[in-house]
Amino acid sequence: MSSARPARSFKRRTTAILRSRPFLTFAVVLLVWVAASFLRPGFGSFGHLRYLVELAAVIGLVAAGQTFVVIAGGIDLSIAAIVTVSAVSLPLLSIDADPTGVTAIIATLAMTTCIGLGNGLGVAYLRVHPMIMTLAMATFLQGLLIIIAGGSAISSQNPLVAWLGNARPGGIPAGVYVWLAVSALVLLVMHATPLGARIFAIGANPLASKLSGVPVQATTTVVYAISGFTAGIAGVLLLGMNGQGYVGIGDPYLLASIAAVVLGGTSILGGLGTYAGTMPGALLLVTITALITVVNASAGWRSILFGSLVLALLLLSGREQARR
Amino acid sequence: MSEVPAHSAKAVLPLYWQVQRRRNADLFGLFAVVLAFLAAYGFLFPGFFTLQGFAKFTQSWFPLALVAMAQAILMLTGGISLAVGAMVSLGAVIAATTMAGPLGVTGGAAVVALAGLGIGAATGLIVVKLRLPAIVVTLAGSFIVGGAALLILPRPGGAVPEWLSDMLAGNTPAAFALIVLIVLLWKIYLATPLGLGIYAAGENPVGAYRSGIRVDRVLVAAYAISGLLSTGAGLFVAAQTGSGDPVIGTAFTLNSIAAAVLGGIGFLGGQGSMRGALAGSLLLSLMISVMFFLGFTPVSQYVAQGLIIIGAVAIPQFRRKR
Numbered sequence: 001m002s003s004a005r006p007a008r009s010f011k012r013r014t015t016a017i018l019r020s021r022p023f024l025t026f027a028v029v030l031l032v033w034v035a036a037s038f039l040r041p042g043f044g045s046f047g048h049l050r051y052l053v054e055l056a057a058v059i060g061l062v063a064a065g066q067t068f069v070v071i072a073g074g075i076d077l078s079i080a081a082i083v084t085v086s087a088v089s090l091p092l093l094s095i096d097a098d099p100t101g102v103t104a105i106i107a108t109l110a111m112t113t114c115i116g117l118g119n120g121l122g123v124a125y126l127r128v129h130p131m132i133m134t135l136a137m138a139t140f141l142q143g144l145l146i147i148i149a150g151g152s153a154i155s156s157q158n159p160l161v162a163w164l165g166n167a168r169p170g171g172i173p174a175g176v177y178v179w180l181a182v183s184a185l186v187l188l189v190m191h192a193t194p195l196g197a198r199i200f201a202i203g204a205n206p207l208a209s210k211l212s213g214v215p216v217q218a219t220t221t222v223v224y225a226i227s228g229f230t231a232g233i234a235g236v237l238l239l240g241m242n243g244q245g246y247v248g249i250g251d252p253y254l255l256a257s258i259a260a261v262v263l264g265g266t267s268i269l270g271g272l273g274t275y276a277g278t279m280p281g282a283l284l285l286v287t288i289t290a291l292i293t294v295v296n297a298s299a300g301w302r303s304i305l306f307g308s309l310v311l312a313l314l315l316l317s318g319r320e321q322a323r324r
Numbered sequence: 325m326s327e328v329p330a331h332s333a334k335a336v337l338p339l340y341w342q343v344q345r346r347r348n349a350d351l352f353g354l355f356a357v358v359l360a361f362l363a364a365y366g367f368l369f370p371g372f373f374t375l376q377g378f379a380k381f382t383q384s385w386f387p388l389a390l391v392a393m394a395q396a397i398l399m400l401t402g403g404i405s406l407a408v409g410a411m412v413s414l415g416a417v418i419a420a421t422t423m424a425g426p427l428g429v430t431g432g433a434a435v436v437a438l439a440g441l442g443i444g445a446a447t448g449l450i451v452v453k454l455r456l457p458a459i460v461v462t463l464a465g466s467f468i469v470g471g472a473a474l475l476i477l478p479r480p481g482g483a484v485p486e487w488l489s490d491m492l493a494g495n496t497p498a499a500f501a502l503i504v505l506i507v508l509l510w511k512i513y514l515a516t517p518l519g520l521g522i523y524a525a526g527e528n529p530v531g532a533y534r535s536g537i538r539v540d541r542v543l544v545a546a547y548a549i550s551g552l553l554s555t556g557a558g559l560f561v562a563a564q565t566g567s568g569d570p571v572i573g574t575a576f577t578l579n580s581i582a583a584a585v586l587g588g589i590g591f592l593g594g595q596g597s598m599r600g601a602l603a604g605s606l607l608l609s610l611m612i613s614v615m616f617f618l619g620f621t622p623v624s625q626y627v628a629q630g631l632i633i634i635g636a637v638a639i640p641q642f643r644r645k646r
Contacts, residue, residue: 143625300570
């Protein structure tokens with residue numbers, strides 16, 4: 001008896017993992033990779049898959065903050081602008097006294113965290129709806145960006161940023177390491193800290209969590225600050241991969257981050273989800289885009305295919321469950 | 325016996341106006357701000373009081389008013405659309421490719437209307453029948469509709485007959501007349517079971533269903549009307565510019581949400597009124613014009629716009645809290 005019980009619970013755990021949204025999404029990604037590499041020999045090569053994962057790292061980083069915000073019951077529409085702010089202002093922050101370029105990165109991340117903090121303060125204390133607050137912030141930043149960049153592309157001379165974007169220690173891009181490190185941290189905070197539990201609580205029912213003693217306003221503020229922080233990292237990585245920052249560099253990442261979050265099984269209504277689903281969600285998104293590029297269709301058909309595939313995949317993972 | 329109907333008719337009329345007054349009371353602050361901006365506009369641009377100036381002013385407001393209404397209908401039902409911009413683009417390219425061809429203006433307008441109604445209804449069916457969240461469906465839908473617009477007209481081009489441009493976007497206030505007409509139609513629609521159901525379904529879908537409201541039908545109809553208004557705005561934009569552009573509507577998605585929320589429409593459904601959404605769109609449009617006349621640089625326009633939107637939304641929240 002005593003030996004059978006752990007065995008049964010192990011079996012139950014295994015089936016639970018096999019049936020979970022994150023695993024299913026990941027299985028879909030692998031399936032698509034295998035199928036595509038049979039159809040297109042070049043698709044499954046290590047170099048191509050590495051490239052896909054590298055692209056997914058940027059989406060995954062942006063979507064990390066978005067996952068927090070969505071689980072907390074909000075949405076961050078200023079993410080694209082924050083990514084752009086990060087990628088454009090970092091080259092301007094080069095400090096001669098620091099040849100490694102660490103200071104500039106830290107300063108940039110501090111700035112984007114403060115922008116996120118501003119969003120959080122507006123949502124939590126001014127009680128502006130998240131969609132309006134972050135939208136207005138995006139408009140505000142758009143104006144700011146024109147002041148900073150003046151519409152031209154700015155090349156980065158920062159050695160550390162260039163290393164992050166181009167180096168491949170052990171054959172794997174440095175950006176992927178950054179993604180993995182941030183992912184580990186995000187999963188830890190989300191599922192193993194009181195802060196994570198509070199974030200789920202305020203997303204599921206803000207009133208009940210307030211009455212239970214959860215500091216709703218402070219937690220909300222922190223969530224948006226995290227979103228600003230991860231969007232800042234994504235911007236740094238994007239700058240490293242591109243070599244230069246320009247206004248509009250972050251634009252594709254707003255919709256991508258929301259799509260990755262939802263494809264990963266996180267409820268857009270809040271209170272339910274995990275970053276473990278968002279990660280394969282980001283991979284799936286990049287894979288779809290790559291497949292559509294392989295098909296070699298016109299821009300219109302590419303867009304239609306992308307929308308239809310996302311819609312079809314949503315049927316697998318994005319349906320709202322009956323709950324509460 | 326004969327006294328009773330007379331009495332009830334007497335009671336109904338004041339009740340109607342009471343309701344109207346209460347609805348206006350919530351929006352009093354917004355109306356005051358809109359009037360202040362209107363006065364500023366009239367002061368900065370004296371031509372406003374001529375027929376031509378008034379026509380030009382309403383034309384710059386018209387597409388935003390339409391998409392604000394399109395968004396407000398959905399938000400009243402508790403939904404939202406991120407595909408409004410793509411639908412505007414689709415309406416514009418359909419108008420620019422069909423109207424100068426064999427279909428003519430009437431045929432082209434019919435195709436634009438059918439596309440809006442059809443795509444809107446399809447979106448509504450997906451949201452209702454497959455139980456997918458509206459924000460995600462319309463996000464995916466924006467790619468599909470935007471792609472269709474690119475297929476119809478890969479690069480800006482096409483043409484709209486000149487007389488149509490002159491009629492809609494010329495020196496006559498035809499756009500204003502259209503707004504009045506649409507508002508009247510909305511009033512009539514609100515008196516039908518489908519229209520009444522919009523508020524009920526948004527406020528409490530389960531309660532509405534149990535009271536015998538066909539919630540599914542109400543929602544699909546609301547999505548269809550929203551699609552029609554969006555492609556209609558596209559037709560107008562095509563007439564304004566004289567040609568079609570597959571990405572011309574992009575900015576309308578977020579502006580429509582901003583206008584509806586400025587007008588006091590709530591995200592949870594059932595809160596707010598169409599007059600509020602229209603006032604919100606008017607405020608947004610006035611804000612842009614006034615800042616332009618004051619000689620704001622584009623940069624400070626963005627900054628001021630962001631600040632005004634936050635302020636306009638946050639201040640009523642504070643008042644409610646007290």
